[in-house]
Amino acid sequence: MANDRVRNLETEILSDNWYVLRKVKYQYLNKDGVWENLTREAYDRGNGATILLYNKIKRSVILTRQFRMPTYLNGNENGYLIESCAGLLDKDNPEDCIKRETEEETGYKITDVKKVFEAYMSPGSVTEILYFFVAEYDNNMKVSDGGGAHDENENIEVLELPFAKALDMIKTGEIRDGKTIMLLQYAQINQLLS
Numbered sequence: 001m002a003n004d005r006v007r008n009l010e011t012e013i014l015s016d017n018w019y020v021l022r023k024v025k026y027q028y029l030n031k032d033g034v035w036e037n038l039t040r041e042a043y044d045r046g047n048g049a050t051i052l053l054y055n056k057i058k059r060s061v062i063l064t065r066q067f068r069m070p071t072y073l074n075g076n077e078n079g080y081l082i083e084s085c086a087g088l089l090d091k092d093n094p095e096d097c098i099k100r101e102t103e104e105e106t107g108y109k110i111t112d113v114k115k116v117f118e119a120y121m122s123p124g125s126v127t128e129i130l131y132f133f134v135a136e137y138d139n140n141m142k143v144s145d146g147g148g149a150h151d152e153n154e155n156i157e158v159l160e161l162p163f164a165k166a167l168d169m170i171k172t173g174e175i176r177d178g179k180t181i182m183l184l185q186y187a188q189i190n191q192l193l194s
Contacts, residue, residue, distance in 0.1 A: 004029075005028060005029040006026055006027070006028055006029075007026070007027050007029075007035070008025075008026060008027045009024065009025075009026045010024070010025045010026070011023070011024050011025075012024075012025075014041065018045075019043060019044055019045035019046065020043070020044040020045075021041060021042075021043050021044075022041065022042050022043075022044065023039065023040075023041055024039065024040050024041070024042055025037070025038070025039050026038055026040075040125075041125065042125065042126070042127055043125055043126045043127065044126075044127045044128075045088065045126065045127075045128055046088045046089060046090070046128065047088070047089050047094075047128055047129045047130070047131070048086055048087060048088045048089060048097075048128060048129075048130050048131070049086065049087065049089060049094040049095075049097045049098040049101065049130065049131040049132075049133060050084045050085065050086035050098070050130055050131070050132055050133065050179045050180075050183065051084060051085050051086070051098045051101075051102055051113065051132075051133040051134065051135060051183075052084050052133075052134045052135075052180075052183035052184065052186070052187055053085070053102065053106065053108060053110070053134075053135055053136075053137040054134065054135075054136060054137070054163065054187060054192055054193055055136065055137055055138060055193075056136065056192070056193055056194075057138075059162060059163050059164070059193050060160050060161060060162055060163060061160075061161055061163050061166050061184070061187070061193075062085070062106050062108065062137060062158065062159070062160055063082050063083060063084060063085075063159045063161060063166065063175075063180065064082070064083050064084070064085055064105055064106065064146075064156045064157065064158060064159065065080055065081070065082050065083070065156070065157040065159055066080065066081065066083070066148075066154065066155060066156045066157065067079045067080055067155065068080070068081045071176075076176075081176065081177050082159065082169065082174060082175045082177065082180065083177040083179065083180045084177070084179055084180040084183050085098075085101055085102050085105045085106050086101065086130070086179060087100070087101035087104075087105070094115065094131035094133075095113055095115070095133070097131075098113055098131070098133050099111070099113065102135075103143065103144070103146075104146070104148055104149050104154075105146050105147070105148050105154070105156050105158070106146040106158050107142055107143060107144040107145050107146030107147075107158060108137050108141045108142055108143070108146070109141055109143045110135045110137060110141060112135060112136070113133045113134070113135045114133060114134050114135065115131060115132070115133050116132050116133065116134055116183075116186055117132050117186075118130065118131045118132060119132065119182070121178060121179065130179060132179070132182065132183060132186070134183065134186070134187065134192060145158070146158045163184075163187070163193045166184055167184055167188060170184065170185075
């Protein structure tokens, strides 16, 4: 798995407060055969999983709404994002993680999930791979109000939206979260709610 165009890799930890920020120095072999000295920073927050819960009969999806400070700092007026349920793996495998996160955040206890793809979400600066899942839900699976883990300071609002409205919210800019857009478009392309 080694890349013969990369050599002399050195890393230095710049911060490990919340997650780990590393400064990476290395040499990269350009197309012209010249080795170039480069420096980059990489943020390692671990890998994660996300899921779109959908109901074929009601033609609805479950999404969440929560405050996201980085978006607030970058022009999101109120800092709130509408998102698909997600969380960090925390040493779990992706499937166990997403089942746990789904119950914590949405209050739905699901057993059958389907992995549909995985993606690097911001490969220029973040190491995270995100595992994408879908699962059907119904009212019998609701075991709590959700809202997130209290010990993680999560204040999550659970939203049940018509699928057509969720798709429209991408167009209007009400949904601007990348993972959520990807899952909604996956559901549309694969006709999950047809």
